[in-house]
Amino acid sequence: MQFRDLGAQYKVLKPQIDEAILSAVGEGRYISGPQVKELEERLAAYVGVKHCITCANGTDALQLALMAWGIGSGDAVFVPDFTFFSSGEVVSAVGATPVFVDVDERTFNLDPVKLEEAIISVRNTGGLKPAAVVAVDLFGLPADYPAIKPICEKYGLKLLEDGAQGFGGAIGDDLVCSFGDVSTTSFFPAKPLGCYGDGGAVFTDDDEWAALIRSYAVHGKGSFKYDNVRVGMNSRLDTIQAAVLLAKLDAFIDNEIAAVNEVALQYNEALSGSALILPYIPTGYTSSWAQYTVQLPGDIDRDALQAALKERGVPTMVYYPKPMHEQGAFKGGCVVGSGGCAVTKRLCSTVLSLPMGPYVAEKDVAFGANELIAVLDC
Numbered sequence: 001m002q003f004r005d006l007g008a009q010y011k012v013l014k015p016q017i018d019e020a021i022l023s024a025v026g027e028g029r030y031i032s033g034p035q036v037k038e039l040e041e042r043l044a045a046y047v048g049v050k051h052c053i054t055c056a057n058g059t060d061a062l063q064l065a066l067m068a069w070g071i072g073s074g075d076a077v078f079v080p081d082f083t084f085f086s087s088g089e090v091v092s093a094v095g096a097t098p099v100f101v102d103v104d105e106r107t108f109n110l111d112p113v114k115l116e117e118a119i120i121s122v123r124n125t126g127g128l129k130p131a132a133v134v135a136v137d138l139f140g141l142p143a144d145y146p147a148i149k150p151i152c153e154k155y156g157l158k159l160l161e162d163g164a165q166g167f168g169g170a171i172g173d174d175l176v177c178s179f180g181d182v183s184t185t186s187f188f189p190a191k192p193l194g195c196y197g198d199g200g201a202v203f204t205d206d207d208e209w210a211a212l213i214r215s216y217a218v219h220g221k222g223s224f225k226y227d228n229v230r231v232g233m234n235s236r237l238d239t240i241q242a243a244v245l246l247a248k249l250d251a252f253i254d255n256e257i258a259a260v261n262e263v264a265l266q267y268n269e270a271l272s273g274s275a276l277i278l279p280y281i282p283t284g285y286t287s288s289w290a291q292y293t294v295q296l297p298g299d300i301d302r303d304a305l306q307a308a309l310k311e312r313g314v315p316t317m318v319y320y321p322k323p324m325h326e327q328g329a330f331k332g333g334c335v336v337g338s339g340g341c342a343v344t345k346r347l348c349s350t351v352l353s354l355p356m357g358p359y360v361a362e363k364d365v366a367f368g369a370n371e372l373i374a375v376l377d378c
Ligand SMILES: *Cc1c(COP(=O)(O)O)cnc(C)c1O
Pocket: 057, 058, 059, 060, 083, 084, 086, 087, 136, 162, 164, 165, 185, 186, 187, 188, 198, 199, 200
């Protein structure tokens, strides 16, 4: 059993993926080939947003949004304390200050009450200007946008949705990457929609920001490639990666989101009644299940549990072992939201992610769940 079995997907989709890669190589338009434009059009239509701009990875996608908004020194950007490093890294990379805010213990996502408290506190402290919120769709579950959006509007903050793990998720009929003023995703191989290398995309309805992001992504280009009107970066999605994504997209939309939700239900059933706290999906929300993450009882030795499970053939991972505000990279360069981040701290020591993906077999779910319960009880 593998933690994320990308080979299982390749086995199913091999004919169209091989054909897409070979065609792209044969056509020889390795950078900005027609597949890139086609992918952008298909992704924008799928998400229901006017513009999709692909780029080199999900981290660049976030940074491009902040660059287009002109966020930098003196700006405070509110980021959940429980997330992957990139969500906060890009804030520091553009010279702004990340303010880490605690998360909700059931959804693992940004706690709107604590967000508002942190905004007020930064405003009252002076020095930094509240500028934007990065809301992360952690483990595939959309953040609490019905609560977060009005807070952003109330305080005049831009909302950046980090949908790197949430692509394919939804609230009602509204899909992930449609919730932010600008939204981003990642096509890193293990993400819900992954390519065979690095890749990312930015989504927005705003024409002006879309044009700026396109410019920043290609060396700050102006009217043509060798007219450089601003300092940008080199961040493009390769044609081959676009071709791989196009070859995977129908299966992703038509089968894989439903399949991975079926796997989650199987886990829920197999683990119900155990001492574990199972993932919580609010009514009306759909997760794309980048991870299936349980919370262990506080007194369990997680390292020993992982080692025992590994021995029994069940790989597990810890996402994430460290709160963002404790990362050495942010030492002296971040603010912790008022009230601290006690929930994040507890989650970092109790979470455990199990093998997940649309091609995980029912018997493997049963096996993994049984082994976990058996090891927990001994
Ligand atoms: C993976 C990830 C990113 C960064 O994506 P890359 O393509 O690896 O740069 C950003 N935010 C979150 C929450 C992620 O999980």
